[in-house]
Amino acid sequence: xxxxxxxxxxxxxxxxxxxxxxxxxxxxxxxxxxxxxxxxxxxxxxxxxxxxxxxxxxxxxxxxxxxxxxxxxxxxxxxxxxxxxxxxxxxxxxxxxxxxxxxxxxxxxxxxxxxxxxxxxxxxxxxxxxxxxxxxxxxxxxxxxxxxxxxxxxxxxxxxxxxxxxxxxxxxxxxxxxxxxxxxxxxxxxxxxxxxxxxxxxxxxxxxxxxxxxxxxxxxxxxxxxxxxxxxxxxxxxxxxxxxxxxxxxxxxxxxxx
Numbered sequence: 013x014x015x016x017x018x019x020x021x022x023x024x025x026x027x028x029x030x031x032x033x034x035x036x037x038x039x040x041x042x043x044x045x046x047x048x049x050x051x052x053x054x055x056x057x058x059x060x061x062x063x064x065x066x067x068x069x070x071x072x073x074x075x076x077x078x079x080x081x082x083x084x085x086x087x088x089x090x091x092x093x094x095x096x097x098x099x100x101x102x103x104x105x106x107x108x109x110x111x112x113x114x115x116x117x118x119x120x121x122x123x124x125x126x127x128x129x130x131x132x133x134x135x136x137x138x139x140x141x142x143x144x145x146x147x148x149x150x151x152x153x154x155x156x157x158x159x160x161x162x163x164x165x166x167x168x169x170x171x172x173x174x175x176x177x178x179x180x181x182x183x184x185x186x187x188x189x190x191x192x193x194x195x196x197x198x199x200x201x202x203x204x205x206x207x208x209x210x211x212x213x214x215x216x217x218x219x220x221x222x223x224x225x226x227x228x229x230x231x232x233x234x235x236x237x238x239x240x241x242x243x244x245x246x247x248x249x250x251x252x253x254x255x256x257x258x259x260x261x262x263x264x265x266x267x268x269x270x
Contacts, residue, residue: 049067049070052064052067052068065125068121068125069125069126069129072118072119072121072122072125072129072142073122073129073131075115075118076115076118076119076122076131076142076145076149077131077133078109079109079110079114079115079118079149079150079153080131080133080137080140080149081109082106082109082110082153082157083110083137083149083152083153083156084137085106086106086110086156086157086160087152087156091106093160093163093164093166093167094163094164094167094171095164096171098164098167098168099168099196100165100168103161103164103165103168106157106160106161106164107157107161110153110156110157110160111153111157112150112151112153112154112157115145115146115149115150115153116146116150118145119142119145119146119149119150120146122142122145123142123143126142127141127142127143128141128142129141129142130142131145137149172193172196175193175196176189176192176193178211179192179211179214179215181211182211182212182214182215183215183247184211184214184215184247185247186246186247186248187244187247187248187249188214188215188220188244188247188248188249189247191220191242191249192214195222198222200214200217200220200221200222201220201221201222201223201269202217202219202220202221202269203217203219203269203270204267204269205221205267205268205269217244218243218244218245219241219242219243219244220241220242220244221239221240221241221242221268221269222238222239222240222242223237223238223239223240223268224237224238224239224240225237225238226238228258232261233260233261234258234259234260234261235258235259235260235261236256236257236258237256237257237258237259237265237268238254238255238256239254239255239256239257239265239268239269240252240253240254241253241254241255255268
């Protein structure tokens, strides 16, 4: 119903900014998607007050469903400390997605908008009136997420200690060890382009290369190759550089590993 109302509002007035036409199409397909919706701050036209109200309702619903989803994953064990997928970046994302203070702020904003607003699809919480969201979603996050994050980081540190042990034994430390840890699992390239994850060869190398590939969005016959070089003095990072070349799919990039 809210999506239909917003479509009618958007259709009723010519909006100066084309982004609001995009908003109409997005809401017609996926009413709770916020990623492509323009901020109401830039709205110009007669429908702006209504758009801001409806946008705010969608946002608090979207936010609270997100917090409930994080609660579901952690409380119900879909993700656990020690899982191999848990990198530091992903752990930080769980910490932000389960921030109880931000959750409570979203719940308070929802109550201020409409105390009778009902949040549906809230993970294992199910359907909840916004007045109950703080108790049913945010408080459990406050109890569970800090412990989960601490345990996940401790487990990650222990796992990385084991993973990096062969590199430490080969004499790698400092900046070079931190780089290898950051891109764990990457097979590095040496001068000339040879791939290796051998600790002894990496210890001897004065430059390590990463080779990244992405399709050319303007022409699928081509690939964009990015060659990133990390230059070392011993284990100390001396500098980084990056080159890009555009080649047809399957063509050689040439001698980029020098």
